[in-house]
Amino acid sequence: xxxxxxxxxxxxxxxxxxxxxxxxxxxxxxxxxxxxxxxxxxxxxxxxxxxxxxxxxxxxxxxxxxxxxxxxxxxxxxxxxxxxxxxxxxxxxxxxxxxxxxxxxxxxxxxxxxxxxxx
Numbered sequence: 001x002x003x004x005x006x007x008x009x010x011x012x013x014x015x016x017x018x019x020x021x022x023x024x025x026x027x028x029x030x031x032x033x034x035x036x037x038x039x040x041x042x043x044x045x046x047x048x049x050x051x052x053x054x055x056x057x058x059x060x061x062x063x064x065x066x067x068x069x070x071x072x073x074x075x076x077x078x079x080x081x082x083x084x085x086x087x088x089x090x091x092x093x094x095x096x097x098x099x100x101x102x103x104x105x106x107x108x109x110x111x112x113x114x115x116x117x118x119x
Contacts, residue, residue: 030111038112041105050094053116061092066118076110 042048047056053064067076079086083096090096101109 030114034108034111035115036112037105038108038110041101041109042112045099050092050096060094061090061096062114064113066116066119068114071075071113073110073114075108076113080109 003106016059047064050058050060051062051064052059053106057063075086080099080101083098
């Protein structure tokens with residue numbers, strides 16, 4: 001193969017690779033309605049009594065700013081389902097309670113928490 005063909009093929013691979021990453025990002029984008037439902041559940045369950053977010057809230061547990069950078073969706077799901085087991089080594093002043101959440105509510109809260117990325 002000539003250097004021109006090799007360069008053309010390499011360019012094509014890079015374009016296709018970038019396109020597939022863009023498509024993947026769109027497909028993985030959270031549903032805005034689900035995120036909003038999660039934000040409402042966050043407020044309804046008064047999570048800011050213990051957690052701090054954007055400089056507001058309590059200091060009894062970890063701040064949730066950047067939680068999406070520290071925890072993946074499955075980790076957040078496990079914590080919401082069984083906080084006592086998942087956070088057994090936590091140094092928080094107060095243990096997180098197990099909330100009576102449905103699977104849909106857990107999914108919505110996870111979708112919201114996954115939007116909380118660091119600066």
